[in-house]
Amino acid sequence: MRFFSATVDPTALDRAAAYPADGPVAALTAEKIREEVDANRFRPEWIWLAEDEGGEVLARALWWGRADSERPIALDCLQVRSGVADPVAVAAGLLEAGHAAFGARPLYNLSLPADWTSRSELTEAVAWRRETGLRTGLSREIQRLRYEWTRAAGVPEASGRLTFREGGDEEFLDAFVRVSAGSLDEATRDELRTKDARQLAQEDMEFYLDCPGERSWWRLAELPDGTLAGLAVPSATPYNRNVGCLGVVPEQRGKGLIDEILGEITRFHASEGAERITATTDTTNVPMAAAFDRANYEVTEIRVILEAPRAA
Numbered sequence: 001m002r003f004f005s006a007t008v009d010p011t012a013l014d015r016a017a018a019y020p021a022d023g024p025v026a027a028l029t030a031e032k033i034r035e036e037v038d039a040n041r042f043r044p045e046w047i048w049l050a051e052d053e054g055g056e057v058l059a060r061a062l063w064w065g066r067a068d069s070e071r072p073i074a075l076d077c078l079q080v081r082s083g084v085a086d087p088v089a090v091a092a093g094l095l096e097a098g099h100a101a102f103g104a105r106p107l108y109n110l111s112l113p114a115d116w117t118s119r120s121e122l123t124e125a126v127a128w129r130r131e132t133g134l135r136t137g138l139s140r141e142i143q144r145l146r147y148e149w150t151r152a153a154g155v156p157e158a159s160g161r162l163t164f165r166e167g168g169d170e171e172f173l174d175a176f177v178r179v180s181a182g183s184l185d186e187a188t189r190d191e192l193r194t195k196d197a198r199q200l201a202q203e204d205m206e207f208y209l210d211c212p213g214e215r216s217w218w219r220l221a222e223l224p225d226g227t228l229a230g231l232a233v234p235s236a237t238p239y240n241r242n243v244g245c246l247g248v249v250p251e252q253r254g255k256g257l258i259d260e261i262l263g264e265i266t267r268f269h270a271s272e273g274a275e276r277i278t279a280t281t282d283t284t285n286v287p288m289a290a291a292f293d294r295a296n297y298e299v300t301e302i303r304v305i306l307e308a309p310r311a312a
Contacts, residue, residue: 001058001090002051003097006044013037016047019060022082024121026111033062040067041238042076045101050080050094057081059090061098063106066210066238075108078129091132105137107307111146114299126304133306142186142282142305145289147243149277153296155270156263162229164219164264169205175220175231176201179247184285190310208245212236217268221248221261229257234265241269243279258291266295 006012017034021027028036036042046063059080063072075095080087099105110129116122133139167175177197180188191200209215213235221230229252235244246261269277279297281288 001053001093003094004049004051005098005101006047006049012049013044013047015057016049016060016062019049019057019079021079023079023125024119025079025125026113027079028062028077036064039238041065046072046098048094048098050090058084059087059094061091061094063098063102064109071102071104072106074106078108078110078132080128087128088131088135091128092135095132095136095138099136105308107305108133108138110304110306111301112304114302116302130304130306137308138306140307140309142307144280144282144303144305145292145299146301146303147279147281147292147297148300149266149279149295149297151270151275153298155267156295158263158267159260161223162221162257162260162264163224164221164232166216166218167220171220172205172218172231173198173201175228175247175249176204176245178228178249179230181250182253183247184282184287186282186284193310204245208233208235211242211244212238213242213244219264219268221257221264223252227252230261232261232264232268234268237278240276240278241272241274243277258287259294262291262295 004012006016017030033042041064042062043065046065048061049057050059051057060077061075062077064074064076065072078091078095080090084090108129110126112122112126116126130141133141180192180197180200183189188200217234219232220228221232223229228249230248231246233245235242243262243265246258246265248257248261266277279292280303281292283289283302
């Protein structure tokens with residue numbers, strides 16, 4: 001078995017794009033792969049193939065990153081031919097080769113339809129991918145709901161319970177710190193085990209500043225008397241407008257204010273002409289998922305995230 005990136009063979013990129021995806025997990029089209037390559041989000045050194053002694057491609061792994069990323073951020077596609085007797089062995093060898101080249105273990109983002117657990121062909125496909133993750137150091141699993149708003153859902157009206165205004169960097173830094181306390185977001189909880197809230201807040205701000213959205217979109221949410229209630233950070237991905245970050249400070253939780261903040265983000269993007277707004281939340285973050293449901297955001301897929309365990 002030979003594992004190699006698309007940098008070592010001038011035909012490898014074409015072979016990766018032309019790979020016949022024959023499994024139940026949705027695969028990228030050749031056109032989409034080339035589009036991502038052209039945008040520098042897929043790169044030859046992040047595209048890996050496994051081939052047998054006869055030169056037949058048995059598997060492919062496509063890692064994704066932002067256009068300016070130094071290393072890949074996530075494994076976006078992992079496929080092994082359906083006729084392979086031991087898909088875990090092939091997939092694990094492929095991932096280990098990629099990880100060694102990157103000097104890192106990027107997370108694996110597996111996108112699935114909302115009903116995947118009731119479909120045996122998909123549960124089997126997920127099972128061998130989970131085992132591959134265990135063998136290659138991606139042993140921690142998180143499941144996230146991907147939501148989507150479209151114009152058909154309607155634009156919520158402002159209730160007047162909150163006011164929204166622009167704020168300075170220090171004000172937003174303080175707001176990020178305050179909303180992180182008691183967060184149900186898995187990534188936030190993990191990060192707070194190894195760093196203080198102010199450091200995490202600075203990193204979160206830098207992350208959203210690096211996203212395609214604009215800093216001028218950000219808003220502080222306040223009660224009518226000027227008391228901070230939370231924050232609204234509308235954002236964008238390379239593909240769609242995005243909810244970004246929103247939160248309520250601990251002392252104001254349980255009052256339905258998250259609905260007001262989500263409504264503000266939705267109104268903002270809608271006013272800018274967005275036809276689609278995407279969002280994600282962990283399946284364990286029940287209050288946030290409920291807010292999306294109330295706002296007529298629909299679950300379009302479930303993402304199974306396999307990643308390396310966080311440092312204690």
